Amino acid sequence: MEWRRDGEAEWLEARLPPATAAFSTRRGGVSDGPVESLNLGVFTEDDPRRVVENRRRLAGHLGLDPARIVIGHQVHGAELAEHLGPQRPPPFREPGSPIPDVDGHVTSSRGLAALVFVADCLPVALCGPRGVAMLHCGWRGLSAGIVERGAAAVEATDAAIGPGIGRCCYEVGDEVLSAFAPLGDEVAAGRRLDLGAVARLLLESAGVERIEVAGCCTSCEAGRFFSHRRDGGRTGRQAGLVWIEAADRGEE
Numbered sequence: 721m722e723w724r725r726d727g728e729a730e731w732l733e734a735r736l737p738p739a740t741a742a743f744s745t746r747r748g749g750v751s752d753g754p755v756e757s758l759n760l761g762v763f764t765e766d767d768p769r770r771v772v773e774n775r776r777r778l779a780g781h782l783g784l785d786p787a788r789i790v791i792g793h794q795v796h797g798a799e800l801a802e803h804l805g806p807q808r809p810p811p812f813r814e815p816g817s818p819i820p821d822v823d824g825h826v827t828s829s830r831g832l833a834a835l836v837f838v839a840d841c842l843p844v845a846l847c848g849p850r851g852v853a854m855l856h857c858g859w860r861g862l863s864a865g866i867v868e869r870g871a872a873a874v875e876a877t878d879a880a881i882g883p884g885i886g887r888c889c890y891e892v893g894d895e896v897l898s899a900f901a902p903l904g905d906e907v908a909a910g911r912r913l914d915l916g917a918v919a920r921l922l923l924e925s926a927g928v929e930r931i932e933v934a935g936c937c938t939s940c941e942a943g944r945f946f947s948h949r950r951d952g953g954r955t956g957r958q959a960g961l962v963w964i965e966a967a968d969r970g971e972e
Contacts, residue, residue: 721734721743729748731781736852738965740963742962745958746944748777749773750770751766751767751956759957760778760957775812778959784833786812787812788806789812789835790806791825792819792823793822796856797822797861798869800822800825800866802825823836823855823857824853824856824866824869824870825854827964829851831965836855836959837959838938841885842883842884843855846878853870853871867919878928878931880932883945884934885947885949886914886937887908887909887912887914888912889912889950891911892911903921945958
């Protein structure tokens with residue numbers, strides 16, 4: 721992965737040929753207060769008009785059409801939505817439009833970007849012969865099989881694990897530790913869980929051949945990332961996106 725910058729905005733970018741994955745930060749937007757500055761989430765302490773502007777800016781930095789970015793209402797599950805074309809009306813550009821209750825998106829349509837919102841959970845991008853997938857991976861989704869479902873949906877060969885809370889900052893209870901005990905000692909140190917290691921091991925088990933890992937802790941880097949745990953829930957949302965480049969921006 722490489723850091724990319726455009727003015728004040730910065731994001732991590734990974735190449736998953738023929739796809740691109742991007743992981744945004746909190747920098748380069750118009751919001752202020754606890755959601756400063758590139759907050760992408762409407763269910764936060766923010767003015768929806770600022771969220772729309774932030775979303776427009778992010779799409780512009782990435783060369784994407786905001787109307788061709790698909791999203792869902794994330795419920796910490798393992799359900800996926802398959803997208804053959806843009807959502808209408810486009811909820812990323814027009815908040816309040818209907819969206820499905822899903823934590824992952826799959827598409828093989830060129831120029832259509834799949835997005836998940838995060839603020840400690842892992843955004844995981846997948847690419848394979850059957851398209852691309854973007855997954856919202858908290859511990860519940862990981863334990864419910866979202867990685868396995870996403871990998872199978874696109875026959876994934878490549879993956880990129882974006883920024884999320886690190887083991888350094890993620891203390892959990894017995895319920896969470898027991899959910900991943902079969903993965904071995906590598907995923908936890910005492911009561912601290914390594915979500916990135918969990919995701920990587922699950923991807924490997926699903927047959928994914930090439931895996932990139934951001935290795936950034938959203939809780940540690942307050943100036944760069946939103947963190948639900950660090951900020952006691954009063955925070956914004958960054959995002960993970962993946963798309964197959966379109967030969968023609970007007971392609972549907």
